[in-house]
Amino acid sequence: MAANEYYTRMGDGKRVLMTKDQILADIQAGSADAADMGGIQALDDNDVEALLEIVCDRNRTVGVEPGKEVPLTYDIGQLDFTGDNGNSGNGVDMGRLEAALLHERALGADTFELAHSDYSIKPVKPVISMEMQTMEEIQNEIVIPYFYGAMPNMGLYYAPDGPYGNPADLMREFKIEEAMDQAEKSAQALARDIEYVATKIYDAGADGFNFDTTGAAGDADAVGTFNGVEKLRKACPNAYINVGMAGESVMGIHGSIEYDGQVVAGLYPHQQCKLAQKAGANVFGAVVNTSCSKSMAWNLARAVTFVKACTAVSGIPVHVNMGMGVGGIPMFETAPIDAVTRCSKAMVEIAKVDGV
Amino acid sequence: MTDFTKENKELYDAMVAYKVPGITAAVEGARKAGMSATQIIDGLSAGMTQVGVLFERGKLFLPHVLSAAAGMKQAMTILDPELKASGETTAKKASVVMGTVEGDVHDIGKSICSTMLQCAGFDVHDMGRDVPKQTFIDEVKKGCTFCGMSALMTTTMTVQRDVISMLKDAGLRDKVVVMVGGAPVTQAYADKIGADVYGDSASETVAKVKDL
Amino acid sequence: MAVSHYMASGMGGIRTAGDLVARMEYSQNMKLKDAKAYVAQKLDLDPLEIGDEQIMRDKREELKLGVVTGLPGAPRGIAAKMNIEKLLGIKINSCDKFRQMMKN
Numbered sequence: 001m002a003a004n005e006y007y008t009r010m011g012d013g014k015r016v017l018m019t020k021d022q023i024l025a026d027i028q029a030g031s032a033d034a035a036d037m038g039g040i041q042a043l044d045d046n047d048v049e050a051l052l053e054i055v056c057d058r059n060r061t062v063g064v065e066p067g068k069e070v071p072l073t074y075d076i077g078q079l080d081f082t083g084d085n086g087n088s089g090n091g092v093d094m095g096r097l098e099a100a101l102l103h104e105r106a107l108g109a110d111t112f113e114l115a116h117s118d119y120s121i122k123p124v125k126p127v128i129s130m131e132m133q134t135m136e137e138i139q140n141e142i143v144i145p146y147f148y149g150a151m152p153n154m155g156l157y158y159a160p161d162g163p164y165g166n167p168a169d170l171m172r173e174f175k176i177e178e179a180m181d182q183a184e185k186s187a188q189a190l191a192r193d194i195e196y197v198a199t200k201i202y203d204a205g206a207d208g209f210n211f212d213t214t215g216a217a218g219d220a221d222a223v224g225t226f227n228g229v230e231k232l233r234k235a236c237p238n239a240y241i242n243v244g245m246a247g248e249s250v251m252g253i254h255g256s257i258e259y260d261g262q263v264v265a266g267l268y269p270h271q272q273c274k275l276a277q278k279a280g281a282n283v284f285g286a287v288v289n290t291s292c293s294k295s296m297a298w299n300l301a302r303a304v305t306f307v308k309a310c311t312a313v314s315g316i317p318v319h320v321n322m323g324m325g326v327g328g329i330p331m332f333e334t335a336p337i338d339a340v341t342r343c344s345k346a347m348v349e350i351a352k353v354d355g356v
Numbered sequence: 357m358t359d360f361t362k363e364n365k366e367l368y369d370a371m372v373a374y375k376v377p378g379i380t381a382a383v384e385g386a387r388k389a390g391m392s393a394t395q396i397i398d399g400l401s402a403g404m405t406q407v408g409v410l411f412e413r414g415k416l417f418l419p420h421v422l423s424a425a426a427g428m429k430q431a432m433t434i435l436d437p438e439l440k441a442s443g444e445t446t447a448k449k450a451s452v453v454m455g456t457v458e459g460d461v462h463d464i465g466k467s468i469c470s471t472m473l474q475c476a477g478f479d480v481h482d483m484g485r486d487v488p489k490q491t492f493i494d495e496v497k498k499g500c501t502f503c504g505m506s507a508l509m510t511t512t513m514t515v516q517r518d519v520i521s522m523l524k525d526a527g528l529r530d531k532v533v534v535m536v537g538g539a540p541v542t543q544a545y546a547d548k549i550g551a552d553v554y555g556d557s558a559s560e561t562v563a564k565v566k567d568l
Numbered sequence: 569m570a571v572s573h574y575m576a577s578g579m580g581g582i583r584t585a586g587d588l589v590a591r592m593e594y595s596q597n598m599k600l601k602d603a604k605a606y607v608a609q610k611l612d613l614d615p616l617e618i619g620d621e622q623i624m625r626d627k628r629e630e631l632k633l634g635v636v637t638g639l640p641g642a643p644r645g646i647a648a649k650m651n652i653e654k655l656l657g658i659k660i661n662s663c664d665k666f667r668q669m670m671k672n
Contacts, residue, residue: 012542037414061575067616069579070600071590072570080570086511088569105636108574110586111594139662141645143634143652144587145594146662155461168463172482174426176419205662208594219417238659240594251464252417265417282594293542293556317593317600323569331540333510337572344576354593354600356573 006056009339011299012292013332020056023297027051030294030301037249038268040309043301047350051304054346055297061341064348071355073242073283073319074103075212077115077149088324088333097138104144110355113149113210114138114201120153121193122162128197132204139205145240148201149210152194152228154221157186164189167218167253183254187224194228199235208240208282215272216246218253219265222272226259226279233280243276244285244321245269248306269310277316283355286310287321290331296339300328300346307351317354320347327356363389364399371403371427372410374420379427383434393435393442400431404475408559411468418464425471448479449566452502453495455487456538457515462508465537469504469558476566478502492519496532502565504535513540517549533568535561582628583636585611585618588656595658610655631655 001007005017018026027048035042043051054062064070074080076087078099083089096114103109114135116124124131131148139146158166164186167179198209209232215222222245229241250272252265260278267275269286276284288303303320307327311318325331328343347353363386370382379400386396407424410416454470456463463485470482481500483491492503503523507513516536523529535553536546546554555561579586585607592603608615611631617623628635633655634648643651649660 010542012540012544014544061572063576067619068577069584069586069619070577071586071593072573072578072581073590074570086509103570104581107570108578108580108583108586109570110579110581110590136665139645139665143644143648144581145590168467168485171418171422172467172484174422174429176422176426180419202661203665205665207661238595238661242594249414252419253464255417255419266414282597289539291556292540316597317603322573325539329569331510335569335572340569340572341576344573348577354603355590356577 006058007338008055009296009330009336010292011290011294011296011330013330013336013339015336016295018295018297020052023055023295024048024052026295026298027055027301030298031305034248034302034305038270038306038309040268040270040305043305043308043350047304047308048301050350051301051346054342055300057342060338062345063341064345068348070348070353071110071319072108073111073210073355074109074113075149075210075244075321075323076119077113078103079115079117079119083117085333096134097141100138100142100146104142109144111145111147112142113147114206115149119149119212120151120156121190121197122153122156124150124197125193128200132200135201135204135206145207147208147210147240147242148198148206149212150197151213151216152190152211152221152225153213154186154190154217154224157189158182162186180254180257183218183220184257187220187227187257190221190224191227191231194225195231195235198228198232198239202236202239206239208242210242210244212244212285213246214243215250218251220254220257222250222264223257223259226275229276229279229281240283241281242283242285242319243279243281244319245272245287248288269306270313273310273314273316273318277314281316283317283319284310284314285319285321287326288328290325290329292331296328296330296342300343303328303343304346304351307347307353311352311354319355320351320353322347322356358390360386360389360391360395363391364402367396367399368403368406371400371424372406374407374416374424374427376423376427376430379424380430380434383431393438396431396435400428401475404428404472405559405562408468408472408562412557412559418468421468421471425475428475449477450502451479451481451500452504453481453483453492453500454504454506455483455492456485456506456508457512457519458486458488459515460507460509460512461485462538463506465558466504466506469506469537469555469561472558472562473565476562489515489519489522493522493526493528496523496528497526501531502533502535504537504561507536507538507541510540513538513545516541516551520550533565535565537561579619580621581636582634583621584624588633588652589618591652591656591658591660607656
């Protein structure tokens with residue numbers, strides 16, 4: 001390794017050597033990409049310098065200064081222990097009570113959540129009583145805020161899993177209007193199911209609800225979720241509600257579906273957070289996806305640029321999503337510690353997030 | 357030689373505006389101005405490429421891309437008689453089997469790529485999502501000389517490697533160009549599994565294969 | 569992943585006052601700085617101190633807010649949360665449900 005070279009990572013987790021100039025060029029390019037796509041400011045010279053320092057730190061791990069720590073929230077609940085490789089899970093089967101208390105007491109979790117192994121709204125509906133009894137049990141023991149988490153996952157409402165026509169199939173046949181109609185109907189069904197599941201679990205003592213990967217099935221998925229959150233907020237005024245997105249841009253599968261009079265397709269984090277707040281969320285989970293073929297420096301700069309623009313305008317706290325393949329973190333099941341700590345520090349100190 | 361700069365711009369702009377009536381109107385205008393069918397198709401293709409780029413930049417959405425593709429299809433219907441009469445061929449460049457691999461249901465990027473390949477002159481057999489490995493082999497046996505596989509999860513990308521292995525076992529590997537893509541896929545991974553083409557985006561993939 | 573994030577930037581939950589700060593963010597939509605200032609004021613500490621394990625360990629034991637190691641007799645679950653309600657001036661859903669279940 002030459003004196004001007006630094007160990008860093010690619011977006012797929014591969015360790016590489018890059019010079020400081022190369023890292024700087026990638027930071028500037030990544031930030032410019034976000035600025036161009038989102039119509040936002042790129043990072044200024046101070047932020048670029050700070051990010052460069054973080055990425056080029058020669059230590060294995062980095063961290064924030066004392067006093068700058070943030071609360072950590074979780075997606076997928078105990079599935080990080082009990083789940084399989086697909087969830088970046090460790091494959092260790094255990095009860096959900098033990099998993100929750102271990103996260104609270106051994107992993108420093110500030111909040112946690114109960115999750116079903118089929119982590120979506122629709123599959124939880126028929127087993128909601130089982131989830132309620134587990135929630136009651138764990139709330140008796142846990143101290144930290146304990147949510148119920150699920151993905152809206154509106155794709156499950158389309159054929160073959162659900163009752164509505166699949167827009168992917170309809171669009172292939174150029175039946176665009178029919179595809180849009182089915183997406184709208186699915187969004188309505190999703191909103192109803194969110195109200196049902198979330199109010200039930202709140203009745204069991206949950207502190208609130210975490211919606212993970214909102215918009216994963218496109219703009220209608222996001223609209224269905226926002227409408228569901230509205231219903232939940234109305235029914236449970238004091239519930240803690242976290243709305244976490246699926247990507248930096250809402251996919252326009254429908255293309256023109258609206259929430260609160262605004263077309264949702266193509267919205268970026270600094271715009272998404274406003275809708276989440278309007279719907280009734282307390283915390284917004286900004287998401288920026290990692291590109292595997294770009295360096296961590298490029299990905300992190302891009303992610304920080306998007307999230308900084310979001311935290312600057314959001315009326316509610318922003319907890320940036322920083323799991324596998326998001327928030328600058330490489331898309332790799334066992335995310336390298338050097339990468340995770342650098343991304344974590346950058347998001348807190350430069351993007352000014354309220355949590356991770 | 358007549359300068360068709362104005363007509364080419366109108367064709368390009370009509371495609372980027374993605375409305376079928378606008379596209380067919382631009383085609384009629386180009387025909388009246390004396391452009392040949394092949395020249396018109398080239399003008400539309402340039403617009404379609406830009407539509408793909410705009411989709412990837414988040415400026416256009418899926419229904420817009422498909423509307424542009426529908427316009428392209430309509431244009432081909434209008435131009436087909438002239439192409440046949442002039443002896444110009446409408447033969448497809450090649451047959452392509454496309455699919456999201458078994459166990460994976462994400463297909464938006466793959467569908468965009470299929471649409472763009474179609475507009476670039478390929479005969480596309482889009483098998484959808486969660487496509488069994490054997491289906492790719494069967495389509496190659498039936499005559500597809502390009503095979504495109506998409507995977508959006510680290511747990512499903514390994515199926516791309518499996519299909520390449522099956523192509524080798526069936527003695528078909530050197531008869532087909534294998535394209536791979538999807539969020540967790542990289543050039544390094546494509547090289548590792550022996551794929552021929554890696555595309556970071558639909559437009560990049562089409563750019564790499566259209567002149568092969 | 570959780571361990572890496574905690575080492576880099578996490579407050580540490582009931583090791584310190586991370587859960588309390590999280591409650592203020594969620595229950596009152598407070599941004600980080602305001603949530604920390606609020607919790608610090610309630611604990612009669614500096615915002616820097618609420619993230620300090622050594623200071624918060626005694627504080628949590630003294631105020632019966634729940635502690636992170638196994639200490640027989642230290643409040644857990646609902647008991648700890650009821651004390652947290654009083655400290656922060658908020659209502660916690662599971663405590664409300666508990667109270668509803670009490671007869672008379």
